[in-house]
Each structure stands twice: as structure tokens, then as C-alpha cells.
Amino acid sequence: MKNVKGILFDIGGVLYVGESPVPGAVETIEMLQGRYRMRFVTNSTRRPPETIRQKLIRMGFSIGSEQLFSALGAARQIVEEAGGRAVTILTEEAEKYFGELHCIDTSSPFVVVGDAGENFNYPRLNRAFRTLIHGARLIAAAENRYFKDADGELSMDAGGFVKALEYAAGVEATVVGKPSPEFFHQALHSMGVKPEEAIMVGDDIESDIAGAQRAGIRAVLVRTGKFRPQDLEGAIFPDAVIDSVAELPKLLEV
Amino acid sequence: MKNVKGILFDIGGVLYVGESPVPGAVETIEMLQGRYRMRFVTNSTRRPPETIRQKLIRMGFSIGSEQLFSALGAARQIVEEAGGRAVTILTEEAEKYFGELHCIDTSSPFVVVGDAGENFNYPRLNRAFRTLIHGARLIAAAENRYFKDADGELSMDAGGFVKALEYAAGVEATVVGKPSPEFFHQALHSMGVKPEEAIMVGDDIESDIAGAQRAGIRAVLVRTGKFRPQDLEGAIFPDAVIDSVAELPKLLEV
Numbered sequence: 001m002k003n004v005k006g007i008l009f010d011i012g013g014v015l016y017v018g019e020s021p022v023p024g025a026v027e028t029i030e031m032l033q034g035r036y037r038m039r040f041v042t043n044s045t046r047r048p049p050e051t052i053r054q055k056l057i058r059m060g061f062s063i064g065s066e067q068l069f070s071a072l073g074a075a076r077q078i079v080e081e082a083g084g085r086a087v088t089i090l091t092e093e094a095e096k097y098f099g100e101l102h103c104i105d106t107s108s109p110f111v112v113v114g115d116a117g118e119n120f121n122y123p124r125l126n127r128a129f130r131t132l133i134h135g136a137r138l139i140a141a142a143e144n145r146y147f148k149d150a151d152g153e154l155s156m157d158a159g160g161f162v163k164a165l166e167y168a169a170g171v172e173a174t175v176v177g178k179p180s181p182e183f184f185h186q187a188l189h190s191m192g193v194k195p196e197e198a199i200m201v202g203d204d205i206e207s208d209i210a211g212a213q214r215a216g217i218r219a220v221l222v223r224t225g226k227f228r229p230q231d232l233e234g235a236i237f238p239d240a241v242i243d244s245v246a247e248l249p250k251l252l253e254v
Numbered sequence: 255m256k257n258v259k260g261i262l263f264d265i266g267g268v269l270y271v272g273e274s275p276v277p278g279a280v281e282t283i284e285m286l287q288g289r290y291r292m293r294f295v296t297n298s299t300r301r302p303p304e305t306i307r308q309k310l311i312r313m314g315f316s317i318g319s320e321q322l323f324s325a326l327g328a329a330r331q332i333v334e335e336a337g338g339r340a341v342t343i344l345t346e347e348a349e350k351y352f353g354e355l356h357c358i359d360t361s362s363p364f365v366v367v368g369d370a371g372e373n374f375n376y377p378r379l380n381r382a383f384r385t386l387i388h389g390a391r392l393i394a395a396a397e398n399r400y401f402k403d404a405d406g407e408l409s410m411d412a413g414g415f416v417k418a419l420e421y422a423a424g425v426e427a428t429v430v431g432k433p434s435p436e437f438f439h440q441a442l443h444s445m446g447v448k449p450e451e452a453i454m455v456g457d458d459i460e461s462d463i464a465g466a467q468r469a470g471i472r473a474v475l476v477r478t479g480k481f482r483p484q485d486l487e488g489a490i491f492p493d494a495v496i497d498s499v500a501e502l503p504k505l506l507e508v
Contacts, residue, residue, distance in 0.1 A: 122374045122410075129400070129410045145422045146383070156376075156383045160418030168399045168414035 001218065001240065001251055006037040006193030008184065008217070010202035011052065012044050013225015014245050016059055018150060022224050024246025026060040035254055037191040038067060041184070041200075043142035043177040043207060045072040045090065045114025045158065048097035069187045071141040071177025075112050076101065078139055078176065086110035086139070087131045089124050089161065091117060106131040113165065113173075114141040115158040125161065132169035138162070140173040144207055148226045178204075179211025188217075201245060205231040209238045220251065255472065255494065255505055260291040260447030262438065262471070264456035265306065266298050267479015268499050270313055272404060276478050278500030280314040289508060291445040292321060295438065295454075297396035297431040297461060299326040299344065299368030299412065302351035323441045325395040325431025329366050330355065332393055332430065340364035340393070341385045343378050343415065345371060360385040367419065367427075368395040369412040379415065386423035392416070394427040398461050402480045432458075433465020442471075455499060459485040463492045474505065 009015065015025050032038065040063055044052060049070040056063050072094055079086045085103045087110070088095055094114055095102050104127060111128045132138055140162040149155035162173050177183055188198055195216035202208020203225030212219040213236075221227065221238035222245055232241070240251055263269065269279050286292065294317055298306060303324040310317050326348055333340045339357045341364070342349055348368055349356050358381065365382045386392055394416040403409035416427050431437055442452055449470035456462020457479030466473040467490075475481065475492035476499055486495070494505055 118376050120376045120379070122372050125374070125414075126410050129414075130407060133400075133408060145424070146387075153384060154387060156380050156418070156422045160379075160383075160422035163421040164410070164414030164418040167417040168410045170399070 001199060001253075003197060004036065004199055004252060005197040006039070006188060006191050007032065008187055008198060008200040008212070009038065009040050009245070010178075010200075010204065010208050011040055011042040011056070013148060013203035013227075014201055014222055015056065015061060017148070017225055021059045021061070022244050022246065024244065028246050028248055029061050029063075031249060032254070033062065037193055039069055039187040039191055040067055041069045041178060041187050043071045043144055045070070045075075045094055045141040045177070046117065047072075047091070047093055049073045051093070066190070069183070069190075071183065072097065072114055074176040074183060074186075075114070075139050075141040078174075079110050079112065082109065084109040086112045087128055087136070088112045088114075089116045089119060089128055090114045091119060107134055109136055110139055111136045111165070112139045112141060113158055113162050115144075115147070116161075120161050125164065128165055129168050132165060132171050138165060138169075138171050138173040140175045140177075142177040142207070143173070143175050144204060146226065154226065178207040179214065181211075181215040184212060184215040184217060199239070201248060203227050205234070205236050205238075210236045213239075220248070255453060255474075257451060258290065258453050258506060259451040260293070260442060260445050261286065262441055262452060262454040262466070263292065263294050263499070264432075264454075264458065264462050265294050265296040265310070267402060267457035267481075268455055268476055269294075269310065269315060271402065271479055275313045275315070276498050276500065278498065282500050282502055283315050283317075285503060286508070287316065291447055293323055293441040293445055294321055295323045295432060295441050297325045297398055299324070299329075299348055299395040299431070300371065301326075301345070301347055303327045305347070320444070323437065323444075325437065326351065326368055328430040328437060328440075329368070329393050329395040332428075333364050333366065336363065338363040340366045341382055341390065342366045342368075343370045343373060343382055344368045345373060361388055363390055364393055365390045365419070366393045366395060367412055367416050369398075369401070370415075374415050379418065382419055383422050386419060386425050392419060392423075392425050392427040394429045394431075396431040396461070397427070397429050398458060400480065408480065432461040433468065435465075435469040438466060438469040438471060453493075455502060457481050459488065459490050459492075464490045467493075474502070
């Protein structure tokens with residue numbers, strides 16, 4: 001791949017799977033950090049951005065806090081900039097990150113949905129629904145369909161629950177994470193790289209690959225994380241497919 | 255309204271709201287039972303058909319068991335006729351009605367979703383999701399958006415959760431209750447009435463009114479139950495709108 005100045009990396013399923021770094025990933029990132037401008041863009045909304053970065057550092061990755069773009073952070077920013085508060089469906093930890101911006105008042109101007117795991121329960125979903133029919137704006141920190149769970153099987157991600165609320169309340173969500181083009185462009189802008197000078201490396205055929213391509217960015221699919229062979233049988237064609245992020249230097253000929 | 259031989263009634267929100275019959279409804283049904291062929295068609299999937307009928311009888315309605323068409327009954331019939339078993343998302347009571355047909359094996363050929371209330375939780379939804387990605391067929395006993403809850407506010411119905419599973423697993427549900435034309439036609443067929451000789455009386459602008467009209471049946475909207483004034487501002491036009499079912503005799507000029 002030629003003319004690459006900047007690289008966007010998905011995190012979960014690309015740099016690590018479960019609790020272990022992908023073999024060779026730490027060394028690959030270390031080596032590329034010196035040669036490319038890089039950003040790490042994640043739809044992982046279970047934890048605040050800084051917690052995600054600390055986990056990466058413990059695994060051996062060196063990543064600066066300005067390099068991390070999190071969908072949860074982007075959602076929080078929208079609520080904060082509007083001076084509003086939000087009914088949220090998030091993990092306890094992500095809810096704490098919202099702090100004062102979080103509330104349970106169904107007349108709130110925002111509903112924020114992230115990957116909430118066991119917190120996707122009827123009382124929370126119904127409170128969000130009632131807030132929406134009172135006129136709140138629905139902010140989806142992500143709309144991924146599924147993720148590779150700790151037991152090795154796929155599990156439902158936030159996307160389905162966003163669709164549930166959209167359908168029940170007759171509203172349309174604003175998606176702030178991948179595959180939103182704004183999210184990719186914010187990350188590129190922060191490092192002064194144009195879409196045609198960048199590549200995106202991810203394991204999600206829709207959010208990462210189709211999303212980046214719609215944002216004008218070449219996309220490299222890795223066969224780790226949530227990758228399934230049938231991902232390559234659909235209508236989305238990655239610009240390259242590699243076994244893991246450790247093969248990226250070869251692809252970039254560095 | 256002319257040339258009416260048969261009447262289909264929705265139950266919840268039309269005959270009763272909460273735990274009380276709509277004023278005049280008992281007398282109206284009694285009077286019409288002698289003059290028209292009638293069926294009661296419900297997407298209420300929280301309880302088995304016979305339990306619904308017993309509740310109506312306790313309220314004073316006289317309705318024969320052959321007159322009741324329930325979406326839950328129709329869903330059960332599909333699983334039974336296929337000789338399969340189903341992972342279900344239902345209330346405890348509805349699950350019991352499935353008896354031996356219910357299981358928790360993610361290699362089952364069917365997933366059945368009804369209005370499960372508090373049973374819409376992550377473990378159950380995720381089990382259904384996993385069953386679907388293993389190839390099961392999704393049977394939606396209903397796809398209503400919301401219902402009028404005991405506290406007088408609207409609450410999320412099964413529809414959103416069906417959409418959540420459809421989106422996450424990339425499948426399409428077979429809807430067996432209203433607004434499925436087959437469901438309306440089964441009820442009409444059982445009493446030997448043609449669509450153009452029938453009317454449907456309901457409080458749900460989509461399932462009851464648009465559904466009946468698509469099945470070739472004239473549709474009467476009541477202003478009780480889940481009715482909201484904005485229901486009349488959309489693209490669905492009932493053939494008549496009445497304050498409650500008690501006004502039906504006047505509309506029929508009996």
C-alpha cells in the first residue's frame with residue numbers, strides 16, 4: 001500500500017483479543033509509532049477512554065492520550081456542549097464517566113446508548129423509550145451488531161438495542177462512533193492527515209471497513225477478533241485482508 | 255357503515271383498559287353477538303388464550319373459546335406443526351403454555367418472541383441472538399411498538415426487541431399476529447366472512463388499522479387504549495374513528 005501518512009487502528013479484536021495482546025501487535029505498534037501518524041479509534045463504550053488506554057499500556061502498548069478516540073467520549077461531548085443531561089444505557093463504569101451529565105429524568109433532552117451488557121434490561125430500555133417519546137434526541141455511541149465475547153462466541157452489541165429504541169419510539173439515532181464519517185474525519189483531522197493518505201485497520205466488516213471506505217479511507221481487515229469467513233462473502237470489499245495486525249508492516253513495505 | 259357481516263375486535267385498549275372494561279363495552283358486545291359473526295383478535299402474548307378469555311368473562315363479556323384468535327397461539331402452532339422446539343422470550347406464563355416446545359438449546363430451529371416485559375433482559379436476548387446466528391427461524395408473535403401500561407404511560411412492546419434481534423443477527427422475522435394479513439384472514443375464514451364484508455375495531459393505528467386495511471378489511475379506530483391524537487396526523491387513515499367501542503352500534507346503525 002502506497003501513499004500512507006496516517007493509520008487509524010481499531011482496538012478490541014485488532015490489538016488484543018480477550019485479555020491478551022494479539023501476537024506481535026505490541027512490537028508492530030511500537031515500530032510503526034516512529035514512522036506514521038497514528039490514532040486509535042474505538043466503539044468500545046463499556047469503559048471511559050482513559051481506562052482503555054491504561055489497559056493497553058499494561059499490555060505493553062505505548063499510546064498517548066491524544067491518540068485515543070472513543071465513541072463514548074464523543075457522545076459525552078455532544079451532551080456537554082449542549083449543556084444538557086442524558087438518560088443513559090451504559091455500564092456502571094461508563095455511567096460514572098458521564099457523572100453529573102447522567103440522570104434518570106424522562107424529560108431529559110438526550111438519551112445515550114452504549115454497549116451496556118447486562119444493563120440492557122427492560123426498566124432501563126423502557127425509561128429511555130419514554131424519554132424519547134417526550135422528545136429527547138437519541139445518541140448511539142455505536143451501532144455494532146455483535147462482538148466476540150469472553151466465552152469465544154458472538155454476543156449482541158449496542159446496535160440492536162439502538163434499533164429497538166428507534167423502532168419503538170419512531171426516532172432516528174445520531175451515531176457518533178464508527179461507522180460515522182465525522183468520527184473518522186475528527187481522528188484524521190487531529191493528526192493533519194487527509195482521507196486518501198490514511199488507512200483504517202479493523203476487524204468489523206461494517207463499522208471499520210465499510211465505514212472507513214464511505215469516509216474515503218482505505219480499509220484493511222484483520223482475521224482476528226470478530227472476523228468470520230462469511231464477512232468476505234457480502235457486498236463489502238476491504239482494500240486488503242491480513243491475518244493479523246502483525247502483518248501490517250509487510251503490507252506497508254516498511 | 256354498510257354490508258357488514260363480521261366484526262373483528264382487538265381486545266386490550268378496546269374492550270378493556272387496565273383492569274376495567276371500557277364503559278358500555280360489555281353491553282355493546284352482548285348486543286352485537288346476536289347480530290354479527292364476531293372474532294376477537296389479540297397480539298397480547300403475555301398470557302395463554304384461555305387465560306385472556308377467562309379475564310374477559312370475569313369482566314362480564316361472553317366470548318366463546320372458538321372466537322378468540324391469539325398471536326401466541328398462532329406462534330405455538332407453527333412450532334408444533336414443524337415438530338420443532340423453540341428458544342422463547344416470553345413471560346413465565348406464556349412460556350409454560352409452550353410446555354415441552356420451549357427449550358434453551360441454541361441449536362433449536364425456532365426463536366419465538368412475544369411481549370415478555372421484565373423478561374426482556376440481556377441473557378435471554380443474547381441466547382435468542384445466538385440461536386438465530388446458528389440458523390433458527392425468528393417467529394414474532396407481534397411487532398407492536400408500545401402499549402399503554404398500568405401506570406397510564408406508554409411502554410415498549412415486543413416490536414423493538416424483534417427489530418433488535420433482526421438487526422443483530424441479520425435475519426427477518428415471520429410476524430404471526432397483527433398486522434400479518436394471514437392472521438386477519440384466518441379469523442375471517444373461521445367464521446365464513448369475506449374481507450369486504452368485515453370490519454376491524456382497534457386502538458393501534460398500525461397493527462389494527464393499517465394491518466386490517468392491507469388485508470382488505472375496513473378499519474375503525476377507537477379513541478381508547480393506546481390511541482394518541484397524533485395517530486391521525488400520519489399516513490394511515492381509518493375508515494371511521496369513534497370515541498369508544500360503545501359507539502359502534504351507532505356507526506353500524508343497529
